[in-house]
Amino acid sequence: MGVLNQKLQQLSENGQGSAGRALDRLPNLVQNSLAKALGYPYDYPALDSFTKCLMAAQLKQGKSGFIGADVERSRQAFETQIRxxxxxxxxxxxxxxxxxxxxxxxxxxxxxxxxxxxxxxxxxxxxxxxxxxxxxxxxxxxxxxxxxxxxxxxxxxxxxxxxxxxxxxxxxxxxxxxxxxxxxxxxxxxxxxxxxxxxxxxxxxxxxxxxxxxxxxxxxxxxxxxxxxxxxxxxxxxxxxxxxxxxxxxxxxxxxxxxxxxxxxxxxxxxxxxxxxxxxxxxxxxxxxxxxxxxxxxxxxxxxxxxxxxxxxxxxxxxxxxxxxxxxxxxxxxxxxxxxxxxxxxxxxxxxxxxx
Known part of the structure; x- marks a missing residue:
C-alpha cells in the first residue's frame, strides 16, 4: 500500500515525466488500481491501463484537453509537455x-x-x-x-x-x-x-x-x-x-x-x-x-x-x-x-x- 501511495504522489506531481516511465513498467493490474485510486471517473474498460493512469493524473491536476481559449498558452503547454x-x-x-x-x-x-x-x-x-x-x-x-x-x-x-x-x-x-x-x-x-x-x-x-x-x-x-x-x-x-x-x-x-x-x-x-x-x-x-x-x-x-x-x-x-x-x-x-x-x-x- 505504501508503494501505491508513493506512485500516486509521483504521478500527481509529474504525470508524464520520469514517473510516467516508471509507471509504464508496472503490471496492468497495478496501473488500473492507480487510476481508480486517483478517482478516474470514466468507464473505459478496454482503454490501455497506462493511458488511463495518465488521464487520471491530468484530471487530478485539473487539466482536461489540450487546446483552450488562450492559444499561446495552449501552444506553450503542449511544447512543455513533450519536453x-x-x-x-x-x-x-x-x-x-x-x-x-x-x-x-x-x-x-x-x-x-x-x-x-x-x-x-x-x-x-x-x-x-x-x-x-x-x-x-x-x-x-x-x-x-x-x-x-x-x-x-x-x-x-x-x-x-x-x-x-x-x-x-x-x-x-x-x-x-x-x-x-x-x-x-x-x-x-x-x-x-x-x-x-x-x-x-x-x-x-x-x-x-x-x-x-x-x-x-x-x-x-x-x-x-x-x-x-x-x-x-x-x-x-x-x-x-x-x-x-x-x-x-x-x-x-x-x-x-x-x-x-x-x-x-x-x-x-x-x-x-x-x-x-x-x-x-x-x-x-x-x-x-x-x-x-x-x-x-x-x-x-x-x-x-x-x-x-x-x-x-x-x-x-x-x-x-x-x-x-x-x-x-x-x-x-x-x-x-x-x-x-x-x-x-x-x-x-x-x-x-x-x-x-
Missing amino acids: SITHKSTHVQRVEDIRLPLQSGSILARHYHPAPHKKLPMIVFYHGGGFVVGSIDTHDEVCRLIAVHAKAQVISVEYPLAPEVAPQQLIQSCEDALAWVYQNRRQFKILKNRIAVAGDSAGGNISAVLAQRTANANYAPQAQWLIYPAVDFKSRHPSFFAYKEGLVLTSSDIDHVTDYYVTRHQMALDDPLISPINGQFKKLAPAYVITAGHDVLHDEGKIYANKLRQHGSKVYYQDYEDQTHGFINLTLVSSKAKKNVIEMSKSFRKFWDKVS
Whole structure:
C-alpha cells in the first residue's frame, strides 16, 4: 500500500515525466488500481491501463484537453509537455533543419535520413495539434521512429498555424512544401516515384486534402499515411459521443479547433478543404489509415478508409482498439505506444512497397 501511495504522489506531481516511465513498467493490474485510486471517473474498460493512469493524473491536476481559449498558452503547454517526457531520442544517422523557400513564404522543416548514402523513399510529414498547436519539435521522436523503422527519409514540415492563417494559406503552404520536395527529388536522392504524405490528426487531414488536391499534378504523392485523421468537421458520429470526455482529445478541443480553423475564417464545415470526406475520390494514392479505438475521431477515420476503398483506392486499415487519440506522442513514456509506432512504420513500408 505504501508503494501505491508513493506512485500516486509521483504521478500527481509529474504525470508524464520520469514517473510516467516508471509507471509504464508496472503490471496492468497495478496501473488500473492507480487510476481508480486517483478517482478516474470514466468507464473505459478496454482503454490501455497506462493511458488511463495518465488521464487520471491530468484530471487530478485539473487539466482536461489540450487546446483552450488562450492559444499561446495552449501552444506553450503542449511544447512543455513533450519536453518534459523527452528522455533519450531515437538515433537517426542524419537529422538536419532546413528552410524551404516556398512561393507562399519560407518555412522551416526537419529532414531525417537513416542511411544518407542510400537512395530511399521520402515521407513528407505534417504534425498534428488541431491546426493550432504542435511543431517539428513536438513530433521529433515520432519522425525519428518512422525514419528508422520505415527505412525512409522524412521531412517534417513546420506549416503556419491557425487562427493566424486561414485554411487556404495553411494548405497552400503544405502543398508548396510537397511540390518543393518533388522538385528537389534528385538532390535528396529519393527513389523514383516514392514520395508519400503522412500525418496525425490535423496532419492526417492535411495529407488527405493534399492527396485530393494534387491527384492530377506531377507532384501528387504516391501514398498517403493517415494517422487518426480529422476528415469530417460537420458530422457527429457515435465515437464522438462515446469518447468526448476524459481522454487526450475532448469535445471542448473540437469546439476550439472548429472556431480557430473554420468559423473565424468563414469556411463551411463541409468544404472539402476542411472536410476531405466531402472531396473528390478519383485516382487517389493508396492509403494506410490508422484509427484509435478510444477516440472522438475514430468513426470518421474508419468511414474515410471505407470510402477510399469504395472509390477504387488501395487501402490498408488498422484500428488500435485500446489506444486513444494522440498515442504516437507517448512513445517516450509508453512502451506500448512505441511498439505501435514501430509496427505501423514497418507495416506502412510493406504496404507502400506492395502497391508501388
